[in-house]
Amino acid sequence: MIRTLVTASALALTVAGSAATAETDLTSMTDAERAAFRDEVRAYLLDNPEIIMEAVNVLEQRQAAEAVNTDRSLVETHQTAIFEDGFSWVGGNPDGDITLVEFLDYRCGYCRKASAEVEQLIESDGNIRFIVKEFPILGEESVISSRFALAVRAVAGDDAYKEAHDALITYKGSYAEPALRRLAEGLGVDADAVIAGMSDPAINEILQANRELANSLQISGTPTFVMDDTMLRGYVPLAQMQAIADDIRTQ
Structure with a gap:
């Protein structure tokens, strides 16, 4: 100032x-x-x-x-890496006229605050393609969370990943292996396969690619959103996000 x-x-x-x-x-x-x-x-x-x-x-x-x-x-x-990297989970309407990308950390308070509003935006709008970029930056437990989510996806697919994502964004328990096993079992996925898969080199490559992309985009905090050509750094209320989407459509 x-x-x-x-x-x-x-x-x-x-x-x-x-x-x-x-x-x-x-x-x-x-x-x-x-x-x-x-x-x-x-x-x-x-x-x-x-x-x-x-x-x-x-x-x-x-x-x-x-x-x-x-x-x-x-x-x-960096639009190809942002919107078409080939490995990030894609939800919402895959054929939507607007793509919303979120760089998130499951332990980030503002990511947790934004989660329900992002979900509401996607559901109420109906025409938004949503991409999640795992970007754990708040310590080892954040990294474990992302590894767990990505391992769930590798073992059980996109629907299971979404369930893991939703569970982790509100999770307040331990990140020790027994707790993660219980979490996996609660999701109905093979806990042994998930725990083993968390150390898969492919997950290392995904997290490294996301870190490099974030660095190229000068992203240092979460949540950070990209909505088409607009970067939104930090928490954005639902009404503002919808207004930005409406504005993009009128351009």
Whole structure:
């Protein structure tokens, strides 16, 4: 915030002095004239402090626009890896006119908060293709969760993966092997095969590919969403996500 205020203050100084500099060559001023001019600008800002906040708003709008453009460029560059990697689980409407991708960590509080709203969006909209990118970043238990989900999918298929996904997003138990066995059994899948499959090199490759993609997209937190060409960093309420989808469809 301090850096923003400093930058905005410089912008405000430029705005405040623009009229004067239009007719004044600062480089031709004497030191005394330059000091006097600076005093006048300072006095103006002290008399009109609201111009600082106006400059902050302008600066933040510019930075937000630049961030959106940067994110769209990143998505365009990596669109195949984002939308068609060949290994990520695909749900919702596979033929939907909008694709929503979520980078998630099962132990992330905001991922858990977003889960029900993402589910509601997909069900109520009916025309959204949904892709999950396993991106465990909150420690070893997060990695175990993703390995478990991916092993369930390898053993029992996509429907079982969705059940595992839904169970893990609310799970608060132990991540020790006996607890994972009970979780697998509760899902109706072969617990021995799932536990053995968690160390499969193919799962290492999936998690590594997701980490590399996230790094390329400058993603460092979860949840992060990609909706067509729009990157949404962090939790986004249901109404806002639906509004973004509606806006995409009108473009």
